[in-house]
Amino acid sequence: MEERWILVTGGAGYIGSHTVLQLLEGDFRVVVVDNLDNSSEVSLKRVQELAGEKGDNLIFHKLIIEDICRDLQVGDPEWKIMLLRYFNPVGAHPSGRIGEDPRGIPNNLMPFVQQVAVGRRQALTVFGTDYSTVDGTGVRDYIHVVDLADGHIAALKKLFNAKNIGCEVYNLGTGKGTSVLQMVQAFEKASGKKIPLIMAGRRPGDAEIVYASTEKAEKELSWKAKYGINEMCRDQWNWASKNPYGYGSDS
Template identity: 40%
Template sequence: MKILVTGGAGYIGTHTCVELLKAGYEIVVVDNFSNSKPEALERVREISNKDFPVYAIDLLDREGLTAVFAENKISAVIHFAGLKAVGESVSKPLTYYHNNITGTLNLCHVMEKFEVNNMVFSSSATVYGLQQCVPLHEDLPLQATNPYGRTKLMIEEILRDIYQSDQNWSIALLRYFNPIGAHRSGKIGEDPNGIPNNLVPFISQVAAKKLPKLNVFGDDYPTHDGTGVRDYIHVVDLAIGHLKALEIILTNKGIEAYNLGTGKGYSVFEVIQAFEKVTGKSIPYELQTRRPGDIAVSYADPAKAEKELNWTAGKDLHDMCRDFWKWQTSNPNGYETRKQASTS
């Protein structure tokens, strides 16, 4: 059974490819490599000891995407591809709306043409916006607060409309919380372009002395230590969640949303302390004022995923920090590390 993975060279995509291959699925990867590197897929091949076709095309290229479906008998799609930086989405909203939404529309048109009706969609907890209650559950009203989040919300609504028009479709909308960590081999992990936007890659680069210090935005939140609390989930747990969702959509019709989180919140200071404990290194930080739009506490209610997908997160914060640090120390320059070593 062949599974098409769009954006399969990305952080979550590579880890999901590994788990799919481990579970016995065949995969076909489509990625435009705008925010990822072909080397990441070479590492997936090494870890899995399996080969698979890769197409360097953009979802905006409907003709190219059609050729992928014509050449491969696809049974289902796991759809990661899309631009994902919140800050950039605010400064380039048209780029985000065009890329994320038009790309998904093209994908759905081609899927419809080839009668492929099974999709796992990479959504985000950003669709909840600024909620005043925790934990966040799937039935809350949705209210994304930035263009990136709104593209995820709009795509969720588009997919609901597609199902309403044709109930042969089967779709899982997976709302991620904060993925961190890396594969235990240290061969694949998060490789951000430039200065990281996310907390743990930033901490890791401070620990590796690639960055001088961490900025902590706000220590006056109504939390136990004053810093913001978020639900961090190990990327391998997240990848396994996609396999569980895939099993459901291959055997059931319908459309459902699921939170993928641990159900536990960790503060910024707790993450720093966990990382210091794992690495034995001090993480210098500087307190800054709160960022506009940030809320005090956000974590998932994962009960629906546990009940319907038979999925729970199995790794804790120590595991997440340990595995990310192994990735960082094994690949100080990300996926460029091996290339640099081979030319030196």
């Protein structure tokens, strides 16, 4: 089999390290570039352990991506560039079911809930309680980190197998909406902890409901999210409870 090398920038972070593990298990060879400003090399050591013999196919460089781009020739046929965006927006201007041309502002609720559960924050602020939704709070599309990683790999496979693919945009999401309070309740169930809430007014520009249209990814990438919010919260809490201050810290 032809060797398939993948350059992963920011690969030592939470999402990046999960993606690197999935790549290794998919028989890719991976070069990770990360300056470790907001991540830890410990995550990659754990990835290598989990990958077993395939962990030998991981190379890590502590670098800034600009250092590498400076040495690359524009238009070099040996390099292919892929950008993927996934839906997990908290503050987004469009409302409803979003197609492949989103103009939102991606943000992630989960880290804030997690930080309250492990004691790093006193409470979670919920912005907007009077929306026309199931419980008055905003509805968003949340995706499991493994589903996100698998979506990246599905796009990579298409990039390797297709000729002259050009630039394509794919939404990675569940295609279903979950309210802020529903997500909080799911995390409380997974963690066994009560999440203190501060109920606040709407923020300017926040949309009532935002969730991804995923038909294009399902059809063209043969990819579909497999996990729901219960699995997301379970797995996030499993990691957060063991690493309350991040990788490599016992304090």
